[in-house]
Amino acid sequence: MVALMAKIDPTFEIVTMTPEWALDLLANNIHQNRKIKRNHVKKLTQIIEKGDWQVTAQGIALDSDDNVLDGQHRLEAVIQAEKPIQIMLGRNLSPSIFNVVDIGSKRTAGDALEIMGSTKGRTIAVALKNYQLYYQFPKVKWTGHHTPQHSEITKLYEIHRDFIEKMVVQVGERRKHYRCFLESVALTFSMLARDRHWSESYVLDFFDAICYGANLNPDNVCLFFRNQLGSGNLRRRGINNTQYSLNALIKCFNTYAQKVPVAKFIAPYPNTEMYVIVDAKKVHSHIIEVISKDD
Numbered sequence: 266m267v268a269l270m271a272k273i274d275p276t277f278e279i280v281t282m283t284p285e286w287a288l289d290l291l292a293n294n295i296h297q298n299r300k301i302k303r304n305h306v307k308k309l310t311q312i313i314e315k316g317d318w319q320v321t322a323q324g325i326a327l328d329s330d331d332n333v334l335d336g337q338h339r340l341e342a343v344i345q346a347e348k349p350i351q352i353m354l355g356r357n358l359s360p361s362i363f364n365v366v367d368i369g370s371k372r373t374a375g376d377a378l379e380i381m382g383s384t385k386g387r388t389i390a391v392a393l394k395n396y397q398l399y400y401q402f403p404k405v406k407w408t409g410h411h412t413p414q415h416s417e418i419t420k421l422y423e424i425h426r427d428f429i430e431k432m433v434v435q436v437g438e439r440r441k442h443y444r445c446f447l448e449s450v451a452l453t454f455s456m457l458a459r460d461r462h463w464s465e466s467y468v469l470d471f472f473d474a475i476c477y478g479a480n481l482n483p484d485n486v487c488l489f490f491r492n493q494l495g496s497g498n499l500r501r502r503g504i505n506n507t508q509y510s511l512n513a514l515i516k517c518f519n520t521y522a523q524k525v526p527v528a529k530f531i532a533p534y535p536n537t538e539m540y541v542i543v544d545a546k547k548v549h550s551h552i553i554e555v556i557s558k559d560d
Contacts, residue, residue: 273329273357279320283349287340290325294333301341309342313350324353334358334380374418381422385433385448392429392452393421395507399457403539407508425456428465432456435469443476445494450510458518462545471518484526490517493530509533515540522548 312318325336333340336352343350360380374394375387383389397413405411422429429452436451451472458468473479474487481488490513512533520527522543533540 275355275357277353277355279351280354281349282325282340282343282352282354284344284347287343290327290331290333291337291340291344293331294337295330302338305338306341306345309338310345313342313346313348318350320351320353322353324355326355326358328360329357331356334360374413374415377415377419378422381419383422383426384430385437388449389422389429389433389452390418391449391507392433392456393418393425395449395453395511396456397421398508399453399511399539406536428459429456432465432468435465436472439469439472439476443491443494445491446475446514447507447510450507450514453511454514454518457515457542461542463522463542464545467522467545471521474521475517482526484528486517486520486525486527486530489527489530493532508539509535512537512540515542519543 323336325339326334328334339352373387374390377386378390379386394413395407397417398407398411402411432452432455433448436448436455440446440448440451455465455468459465471487474481474485475491475494478488478491516533517530519540519542520530522545
């Protein structure tokens, strides 16, 4: 009979953090922490060197295996200053504290996703933010007042992790050939298209048409769309560029999916409400690929 592991409660204490100990913690840390912000480390280092460091409630947070969850900038500053400091140390903490702690160098939702193992956390975080805004605020201009909480972004990531990690690679490969659209917008669009029953392969074929422009009929909307992207005609002053670009991508896709021949691509009016992607189930069966239950 296998005994259940007892839950280990967090502990907190004031410790003397030496440069050697700080170096050991960072060297053996298996978590994918965010990139070091050198200016912030420099500021903390100067405080330590001047002897102005003070113990506060903010310190170093470790999980049950001594991996650093919070405080890597403080540890780096101790190493740079080559001086020990007194600091609060928390042990046996859960990685979930990321969404609620208030820390010295402000973390972003992208930082959260990278700690969770995302390959492109910052790009994916923006895509997930847009995805939520699309459904919550389809009729207004998106501003900072509408930004989702970090916890909402991480929950969305957990739900869509497999799909979006796969798509960010595919979109990134195509964007190497044509960089005139935002990768985060393409990811948001991919999620919205899946919600409307379009398969990954059909969406990627659409991006192929935009990024490569090969073997397309002269009246294919993607030819005109990519020309406008390249010329910068889809950039407008005084608008939310991400929101506008997403709407333009949806408008292009709807024409593409329904195989409507065009003489040009007419961009959306600025600040109009968000378009709805045509549902694959409502398009003629010979041009759709509906997601299978196992996809």
